[in-house]
Amino acid sequence: MPNENLFAALRAAFPNDLDAIAVDTADGLAYSWRDLERATAMIANLLVALKLPEGARVAVQVEKSVEAMLLYLATLRAGYVFLPLNTAYQKAEIEYFIGNAEPALVVCTQKNFGWVSKIAFQAGTRHVFTLNEDRTGSLLDRAAHRSDQHVPAVKQADDLAAILYTSGTTGRSKGAMLTHGNLLSNAQVLKDCWGWQEGDVLLHALPIFHVHGLFVAIHGALLNGSKMLWLDRFDPKTAIGKLPQATVFMGVPTLYVRMLAEPALDQDAARNIRVFISGSAPLLIETFNAWKERTGHTILERYGMSETIMLTSNPYRAEDGERRGGTVGFPLPGVGLRVVGDDGQELDAGEIGAIQVRGPNVFKGYWRMPEKTKEEFTGDGWFKTGDVGKVDARGYATIVGRSKDLIISGGYNVYPAEIEGYINEMPGVAESAVVGVPHPDFGEVGVAVVTAKTGEKLDGERIVAALKSQLANFKIPKRCFVVDELPRNTMGKVQKNLLRDAHKGLFG
Ligand code: MLC
Ligand code: AMP
Numbered sequence: 001m002p003n004e005n006l007f008a009a010l011r012a013a014f015p016n017d018l019d020a021i022a023v024d025t026a027d028g029l030a031y032s033w034r035d036l037e038r039a040t041a042m043i044a045n046l047l048v049a050l051k052l053p054e055g056a057r058v059a060v061q062v063e064k065s066v067e068a069m070l071l072y073l074a075t076l077r078a079g080y081v082f083l084p085l086n087t088a089y090q091k092a093e094i095e096y097f098i099g100n101a102e103p104a105l106v107v108c109t110q111k112n113f114g115w116v117s118k119i120a121f122q123a124g125t126r127h128v129f130t131l132n133e134d135r136t137g138s139l140l141d142r143a144a145h146r147s148d149q150h151v152p153a154v155k156q157a158d159d160l161a162a163i164l165y166t167s168g169t170t171g172r173s174k175g176a177m178l179t180h181g182n183l184l185s186n187a188q189v190l191k192d193c194w195g196w197q198e199g200d201v202l203l204h205a206l207p208i209f210h211v212h213g214l215f216v217a218i219h220g221a222l223l224n225g226s227k228m229l230w231l232d233r234f235d236p237k238t239a240i241g242k243l244p245q246a247t248v249f250m251g252v253p254t255l256y257v258r259m260l261a262e263p264a265l266d267q268d269a270a271r272n273i274r275v276f277i278s279g280s281a282p283l284l285i286e287t288f289n290a291w292k293e294r295t296g297h298t299i300l301e302r303y304g305m306s307e308t309i310m311l312t313s314n315p316y317r318a319e320d321g322e323r324r325g326g327t328v329g330f331p332l333p334g335v336g337l338r339v340v341g342d343d344g345q346e347l348d349a350g351e352i353g354a355i356q357v358r359g360p361n362v363f364k365g366y367w368r369m370p371e372k373t374k375e376e377f378t379g380d381g382w383f384k385t386g387d388v389g390k391v392d393a394r395g396y397a398t399i400v401g402r403s404k405d406l407i408i409s410g411g412y413n414v415y416p417a418e419i420e421g422y423i424n425e426m427p428g429v430a431e432s433a434v435v436g437v438p439h440p441d442f443g444e445v446g447v448a449v450v451t452a453k454t455g456e457k458l459d460g461e462r463i464v465a466a467l468k469s470q471l472a473n474f475k476i477p478k479r480c481f482v483v484d485e486l487p488r489n490t491m492g493k494v495q496k497n498l499l500r501d502a503h504k505g506l507f508g
Contacts, residue, residue, distance in 0.1 A: 005155040006180040006187075006219075007076035011037070015225040023066050025230045026238060031066055033225075036073070041150035042143040043074030047105070049146065050127055052080060055160060056104035059125075061085040061094065061116065063109060063133045064208050064232045067140065069218060071107060071131065072208070076180075079153025080104075082162045083175075084209040086412075088472035091115060096172060097165055098123045101367065107131050107139055133232065157181025163367050164211065164306040167415040175367030176307045185360040186309040187219035189332050194275060194300070195316045196224035196248075203246035205234045205255060211306050212280050212411070217250050240264045247274040252411030253283045253443055256299065260290055270295040275316060279304060279328075280411040281443050282399065288325035303328035303399060305385060307363045307376075311335055312397050327396040328389075335359040338382065339391055349393045352400055356382035405496070407436035407446050412474045414446055416496075419477065422470055423448060423463060428456035433486055434477055435499045439507045447503050448477040451485055458482045479506060 014022075018034035025031075031039075047058070058075045060083065062068050075082040083101055085094065087109075098106065098119050105127045108116040117128040130137035155161075161183055163175040190196075202221040206213030221228045229242050234251075236258040243249065256278060259265050270276075276291070279302045291299050300323050302313035314329030315321040323329070331337040338346050339353040347353045362383050365373035376384050386404035391397045407414040416434035423432040432450040439445040452458045460480035467476050481503075487495040 001154075001156070003152060003154045004157040004159075004180055004184070005076065005079065005152045006161055006184045007040070007073055008152045009184050010073070010219065010222040011077075011152065013223045013225050021227055023069075023228045023230050025066060026232065026242070029066070036070065038148035039067075039070045039143075040074040040077050041148045042146045043071055043139070044078035044150045044152075045146035046139075046143040047074065047078040047080060048150075050105065052104040054079075055081060057081045057083045057101045057163060058105045058107070059083040059085060059098060059101060059103035059120075060107045060131075061087060061089065061109070061112070062107060062131045063087055064213075065131070065133055065135065066230055067131060067135055068208060071139065072214065072218075076161055077150060077152050079155055079159075081160045084162070084164070084214060086207070086209040086472060088474055090470055090472060091119070092470055093472060095119050097175075098125065100172070101163060101165075101175060105129070109133075110137060155180050157184070158364070160364065166306045167413060167418055174369055174372055177364040177367055178309070179364055182309060182361050182363060183215055183219065185334070186332075187215070187223050189334060189361075190216065190220060190310060190313075191223050193313055193316060193332060194220070194248075194277070196220060196226065197274075200224055200226040200247045200274065201245060202226055202228045202248045202250070203231070203239065203242050204228045205231045205239050205249070205251060210280075210412075211304060211309055212250065212252065215309055216279075216304070220248070220250075234258075236262050237264065240269050243269045244272055247272055248277070249273060249275075250277045250279075252280040253278055253287055254281075254410040254441060256283070256287050256291055257441060257443075260287065260294065265294055267294075267296045270297055273297060275300055277302060279310075281408040283325070284443070285325045298323045299325075301325070301328055303387075303397070307383060308357055308359075308385070309361045311337065311357055311361070311385075314396075321394070321396075324396055327392075327398045329397065330395050331357075331397070332359075332361075335361060336382070337391070337397060339389060344378065347390075350390055352388060352390045354403060355385045355387045355389045355397070355399070357385060358382045407434075407444050409436070409439070409445050409474055410442040414475045416446065419446060419448065419467070419471070419475060422467055423450060426463060426466060428452055428458050429463075430454075430456075431486060433494050433496055433499055435496050435503065437500060437503045437506055439478070445507065446475070446477040447499075447506065448480040449486060449499050449503075450480060450482050452482060479503075 022033045023031040106120040129139040131139045165173040304310040314323040336358045388401040389399040430451045436444040487498040
């Protein structure tokens, strides 16, 4: 039986010249393809030596670095399941993820080792290693003694490769289980759709805890044997400075907005770019137009999810159609996308309804949540995205809203229910509502509206400060208002649309 391990496919795409540069970092380090090959073998051999059980999860909360990417690739190579965690997550969030996923190995930064290892050991994790931004830490120390030869573990397309936690509208986060087959089939489709070609160079500026930076960007470059210019963090000036050396750039809309604010962004800076790709959040038509005017390039917008990786894309080639701002383009080859009404019946072109999808890219289910998984699929096997949209007569899909109560801020998902849960626990709080309002930088940000229990006095700033010690920074509402009562409809349900309207002009 052929080995369907994703790593094996990525490795097979390495160029013949293994001494060529695979990754260049902003601080002047260069990694050859041979370095990638050997370092992933050494880390994979370390994982093998730990005798982790079949299907073991490797949970990783470290800053972005090339070594963090090598750890991801080594986990695939050794046949274990990678579980990336945003570095913004705080104690309670990590406690939940580790408790739920029960990883056999946790890798964290030295700075967080005390509290992360305590949580991990309490959850039954056997090994906790460290990996720091400056390439120090016990993971690499231990891997340094291992052989640099390793045959990729044999995996089938249906075997798990990664678990990505995504928050839920109710209850706790769910771990989306993605298989080697999900990831590889999607990467192969994108390689063709986006015209990856010889000589391409990717400017990698996104975090690597989520689908966009971890899968779409890294798999895209590796599967094409393309060099990456690696930025550990996004800074618009640095990114613009690197653009002339790149041919492909991927970003969430906030990255485009921040680069547009720099006078240095012009046609010359973008002269070698073949394609600018945007996704993870709606790209405003103003940004799409301003980008075209300033750089001469039409951004290609695409749409995806943690549960499905990439679903749709605007056309790359002119003969396939124009890139239409405000739309997310056509379903990718192999992806089925339909828009259904309240009765579950498919709607006609132009009609707005719930978006459902299916295809080889659609995940295997939520980790240890068979009931939740069942709820999110229709009886005939389509996944309910929670997005609301339409498909026009020419086949372009547009996302017009979400049926899930979700805020997308700077490309990160924030679930109001989670934030409200924390606020409602605070002393003196009667109830709260968190809504998303437009923001010029992040697209959308959360604003909290809170009422006090009778006789209690609350201070919005203190509520925000208290949240900061409990939750990832991007989830913190940018403002908190204390009011006498929340608007309700006749059924007693809080009218979030009225709150959104009342605060929509807050950030100009
Ligand atoms: C940072 N802050 C945010 C924020 N990021 N607030 C709201 N939303 C965000 N996304 C806040 C911090 O809390 C802090 O507030 C202040 O902004 C500065 O923090 P920072 O750490 O310096 O921010 P910065 O590094 O500039 O980060 C901004 C960013 C980052 C846009 C570069 O958010 C980012 O990398 N976003 C990309 C997310 C991404 O990759 N998404 C893909 C998901 S995959 P304070 O008050 O503490 O000062 C997916 C599927 C698909 O969705 O289709 O791709
Ligand atoms: P996540 O759960 O973080 O993977 O986020 C997935 C969600 O991001 C989708 O369900 C959409 O709501 C949203 N999304 C991704 N790409 C786009 C896009 N191009 N336009 C609008 N929304 C998007």
